[in-house]
Amino acid sequence: MTQKVVVVGAGPVGSLAALYAAVRGFEVQVYELRADLRDPDTIPLNFSKSINLALSERGIHSLRQTGLSNLADAVLAETFPMHGRMIHVRKNGEYVRQPQIYDARGRSLLAMDRTGLNKALLDQLEAMPNVKLMFNHKLVGADFRKKIAWFEHRPKSAEEQGDEFEITFDLMIGADGAHSAVRYHLMKFVPMYFKQEYIDKLWCQFHVPPAPDGEFRIPSHYLHIWPQDESMFIALPNLDKTFTATLFLTRKGFEELDESGKVVEYFDKKFPGVVPDLITEDDLRKQYASNQHLPLISIKCTPYHYGNSGVIVGDAAHAMVPFYGQGMNAGLEDVRVLFDLIDKHPNDRSKALSEYTKERTPDAHTINDLALGNYREMASDVKKPLYLLRKWIEEQLYIYIPSAGWATQYSRVTFSNVRYSEVQRLAHHQAKILNRVVGLGFVSALVSALWFVRSGRAQRAKMRILLLISVVAQKLQSLMKN
């Protein structure tokens, strides 16, 4: 008998999970709380509730692994490559832009519109005979032992009561986001470690129109960053020559801006080259007032499954802050890993799901932590000379010793499919080696200096040199550890 897979959530991750299930011949039903975003009446989710995306290797690989040859290409056709960051800062009062290339071997991040990706996946799904798509359906209950769930069809406003009905399933996949209802019901069946926290940064999105000549207003192939430590402004290019920009700022910072109304002054001071080159004063004020100021949540939990009947993927399992650009990619990768394990254990779904939890928990927790830590890199480190020095050293190793498999953590996260937990292990390993190398240099410097001192002349000056060498070596070591 054909197994029935119910997917809750028709965002990119849920849609991909449904596709993976469909190509395997399962009977697939997809339930989505919101309206169909392909419907012209639907307000695009993209501009009100999600930062636009940077698709990278893990996401692309997961799209390719569906086996649907045209899917990945159709999606890639809608992306816009970003070769590096462009840092916008004032140095000695001068406004400067510093490009920083992402990958010494030329690989790029791909900027893309969340809605575009979602539409492509939904169109594919719609074309499959064994898939049923249901929008405006809310999960109101699930019994993972009896494999029964209850949905409510909400055709009109969110507050009206709709029809409730019961369905059965063999496997329910929860891809219903950070505030997952599937996870909420799953928790009643399995003792789950769960932690959510909101970081002290809110975000507000801005639309940057094309220039009067119809072109991009600033160099297009970059992820633009205005790093200001406690705040940050970024801009990602879109295919239509616009940018989608985001302001990140502490809650208190937003409150102060709300009170003073001095948004333009704030941008003038902090983010050189934005007003009026990217956005006019009026438009900035208007968008700041009308676009929501939204919180950023970080979620860790485990296990991700119950028995052989329920599993969560994507933000439902590990919503993360957006600073490593991996949230969506990790979600798409979840789907690939999940179905690899389902294929590996065709007659033991319990085993497949428990292996999924076992493999995916350390990986998701790792990228979650890296994402939290990466705010500092984006908003502060990128403008510091020592950061640039370290980046340069690592790039040289990467380029000149490729045989050693040397690679930065960033590059492994972004341009490979190596498990996140393994990436971190490798990064620690490399840091150790670098430390030893630097340490060795330090020891020989120390020995020669001591010898020099013993030889008797001008001891004080020599001791100062010694001290300096030691300080520099230590600084390098602490840099390498990161």
Next chain:
Amino acid sequence: MTQKVVVVGAGPVGSLAALYAAVRGFEVQVYELRADLRDPDTIPLNFSKSINLALSERGIHSLRQTGLSNLADAVLAETFPMHGRMIHVRKNGEYVRQPQIYDARGRSLLAMDRTGLNKALLDQLEAMPNVKLMFNHKLVGADFRKKIAWFEHRPKSAEEQGDEFEITFDLMIGADGAHSAVRYHLMKFVPMYFKQEYIDKLWCQFHVPPAPDGEFRIPSHYLHIWPQDESMFIALPNLDKTFTATLFLTRKGFEELDESGKVVEYFDKKFPGVVPDLITEDDLRKQYASNQHLPLISIKCTPYHYGNSGVIVGDAAHAMVPFYGQGMNAGLEDVRVLFDLIDKHPNDRSKALSEYTKERTPDAHTINDLALGNYREMASDVKKPLYLLRKWIEEQLYIYIPSAGWATQYSRVTFSNVRYSEVQRLAHHQAKILNRVVGLGFVSALVSALWFVRSGRAQRAKMRILLLISVVAQKLQSLMKN
């Protein structure tokens, strides 16, 4: 206009919150998911889902502060005092029982049946003209901005769809337990830090009948403990001369017992004096098989409120493991603190609720941590001589220097209404003083010993004494730190 207070959850904490609201003249509605436990057809919650209680000062004080003079007395009449712990262990192969008094000034913990407390509160509520009690009602949604909520009336089985209806409220108090629906909906309106974890101990309850002569089978005025480090068996007395006993054991331990079926052998080995004195072999096997093996959850979150319209109390805000006997007491204290603040800010509910969050968060987090730490005290430390020494020293200080306000952490948690966070601060402060005192003793011992050594005779032996003094002093210091 009379304000409408909706309480979700009619357990002891919810019922007390409703009473506090009712005596203040609010219009009160109480919605409870389960059936009325006073109904003879209702299966008592107590014996399937909750460890019985140890009522202590905070709980009693909160009952008294309702202003209903007969309430606390009616409740207290149903309690059974426990003057101390009775430790059951084998020493050199001999089965021994060691009583350990709780309080040098003679105060007791009060064992009580959760259902009894709940019934007393519900009876009081029912007698109030401005209270409406509604059982079998499930909260399905809440909008804390518009102050509207949706409930479903579930008259029959949990799976059937009942009638859904809408109500309005001025203030919703969520007292609906660890898996709180109010908290779930509150989270959609306020960015909430939330963490839940299950500790690696499950529990299984056992009923110990009276002896054939109708009396208690073991000394009645004690909380009996069989401490076995990774497992623990406890028994609390009931008014009807029975004991309610609980086995705590790791998940793996339970699985091994399930597999081997050697429950009686396990009890024989670990818990001397239980089989067959308290419970027969057959009965133990039967109860082990039929009574559920349940997990223990620990929850921390903050904030506890949204605006002026929603707040959570009790387990919904801070479910804790049962090892400090404070879960219920902390919940009842929540209610007292909440209404103290509501009284303090009669015209500013937002302020009252935000002060509640501000005051209660550190207190709840503290008792939560103490409860987690207390498993070790109950299951291991109580049988160690050093623990007994420390207890003895502290009791002497407590008895002989009452003017200094010296008290143990346990006694302040259990027999006072001092804020939990303040209790911890005081405990750290006392530990510092004790350390100094012990340190001072150590220094003088050291000085005299050194003088002795300098005087020249038998240096080696003297050095050994010195070492011994130092070891003992350090041991004492580390004990005092706890």
